[in-house]
Amino acid sequence: MHIPDGFIDGTTSAFGGGVAVGTVAGCLRRTRDLLDDRQVPLVGLTSAFVFAAQMLNFPVAAGTSGHLLGGVLAAVLVGPWAGALAVSVVLVVQALLFADGGLSALGLNVVNMALVGALGGYAVFAAIRALLPKTKASVVAAAGVAAALAPTMAAIVFTAEYALGGNGAASVATVAKAMIGVHLLIGVGEGAITAMTISAVMATRPDLVHGAAHIATRAPSRDDTAGVPA
Amino acid sequence: MNCRTSITTLVVGGLLGALALVFFVAPHASSSPDGLDKVAADHQLDTGKRASTVAGSPLAHYSVSGVDDSGLSKGLAGALGVAITLGIMLTATKLLTRRRSRPPAPSSAAP
Numbered sequence: 001m002h003i004p005d006g007f008i009d010g011t012t013s014a015f016g017g018g019v020a021v022g023t024v025a026g027c028l029r030r031t032r033d034l035l036d037d038r039q040v041p042l043v044g045l046t047s048a049f050v051f052a053a054q055m056l057n058f059p060v061a062a063g064t065s066g067h068l069l070g071g072v073l074a075a076v077l078v079g080p081w082a083g084a085l086a087v088s089v090v091l092v093v094q095a096l097l098f099a100d101g102g103l104s105a106l107g108l109n110v111v112n113m114a115l116v117g118a119l120g121g122y123a124v125f126a127a128i129r130a131l132l133p134k135t136k137a138s139v140v141a142a143a144g145v146a147a148a149l150a151p152t153m154a155a156i157v158f159t160a161e162y163a164l165g166g167n168g169a170a171s172v173a174t175v176a177k178a179m180i181g182v183h184l185l186i187g188v189g190e191g192a193i194t195a196m197t198i199s200a201v202m203a204t205r206p207d208l209v210h211g212a213a214h215i216a217t218r219a220p221s222r223d224d225t226a227g228v229p230a
Numbered sequence: 231m232n233c234r235t236s237i238t239t240l241v242v243g244g245l246l247g248a249l250a251l252v253f254f255v256a257p258h259a260s261s262s263p264d265g266l267d268k269v270a271a272d273h274q275l276d277t278g279k280r281a282s283t284v285a286g287s288p289l290a291h292y293s294v295s296g297v298d299d300s301g302l303s304k305g306l307a308g309a310l311g312v313a314i315t316l317g318i319m320l321t322a323t324k325l326l327t328r329r330r331s332r333p334p335a336p337s338s339a340a341p
Contacts, residue, residue: 001264001265001266002264002266003266004276004279004280004282005279005280005281005282005283006276006278006279006280007270007275007276007278007279028326031323031326031327032326032327032329032330033330035323035326035327037327038237040320040323040324040327041237041238041241041320042237042240042241043319043320043323044241044316044319044320044323045240045241045244045245045248045316046319047315047316047318047319048244048245048248048312048313048315048316048319049244049245049247049248050315051248051308051311051312051315052248052249052251052252052256052308052311052312053248053251055251055252055256055259055292055304055308055311056251056255056256056259057259057260057261057262057264058259058260059260059262060265063262063263063268064262064263064264064265064268065259065260065261065262065263065264065265066264066265067259067264082323085319085322085323086319089315089318089319089322090315093311093314093315093318094311095282095284096284096287097284097287097289097311097314098287098289098290098291098292098307098311099281099282099284099285099287099289099290099291100282100291100292101282102280102282102283103282103283103284151265155265158266162275166275167275167277167278168270168273168274168275168276168277168278169274169277170273170274170275174273175269175273175275178269178272178273179265179266179269182265182268182269183265185265186264186265201240204235204240205234205235205237205240208237208240
């Protein structure tokens with residue numbers, strides 16, 4: 001999903017860069033104002049884990065692979081704003097040091113994977129969660145389904161960027177069909193990895209999972225049963 | 231707080247897990263092009279493609295230049311990536327939360 005240099009023209013890439021910088025600035029402000037102090041180390045871990053998980057390409061169809069994008073995973077763990085920052089840092093490190101994703105396309109990649117993934121993906125997660133009972137299993141399920149949809153959301157936004165400034169010859173309809181088709185498949189892996197990881201953290205420290213904050217998840221202690229607002 | 235896993239344990243455990251993934255799983259990951267690269271190759275989206283400006287980086291394409299064993303090279307590159315990402319994100323988050331203007335959130339142990 002990392003756009004290399006030269007796929008999308010300079011104007012569209014610059015526009016993507018502007019959107020990315022503006023939105024990341026907003027995420028920095030909200031993280032400063034809203035992040036729970038206890039989550040600081042978890043934000044670091046989330047970013048590092050997404051970097052590692054993005055190296056694990058799994059086969060999805062003949063001659064095609066996919067890897068975790070991680071936006072929903074990060075957003076459910078540490079909140080959408082810090083989650084978007086965590087994925088953005090991964091993309092910056094990849095573009096600057098690992099030659100993965102073009103430098104000129106960095107803004108577009110931040111938009112598609114960090115912002116659509118974490119902010120858009122968290123909105124989908126929250127909508128699904130609202131329909132389900134307030135249980136740990138609901139958080140895992142909502143995260144898995146939202147994550148399964150996130151690569152397709154990124155593919156749709158990529159198609160819009162291609163429509164605005166793609167340098168290729170294929171029609172927008174062709175690109176849309178091909179991109180959405182393969183990313184629906186990649187979404188199966190994204191959803192499974194996200195659900196498994198959230199489930200593992202929920203089993204250990206549910207109180208640290210931002211997406212589970214609506215459930216009373218404090219460790220059981222003597223008189224912790226009554227009067228705890230949900 | 232009695233028998234909960236501490237945050238330090240969780241973070242150290244998670245990082246060890248990430249390192250295990252890059253050393254032991256990443257070398258066996260699929261080397262097929264990912265979704266976008268495949269679509270690009272199939273439909274000629276890549277006519278304008280240029281090599282990355284940092285294609286000469288010692289860590290380019292997730293291998294450490296000078297390390298011949300490809301699995302080890304990928305694992306080392308991944309471990310460096312994990313460490314660098316962690317360092318940047320932790321530093322940024324710490325600086326951010328230190329600069330907040332309002333008083334800090336109540337601590338977890340507040341009864």
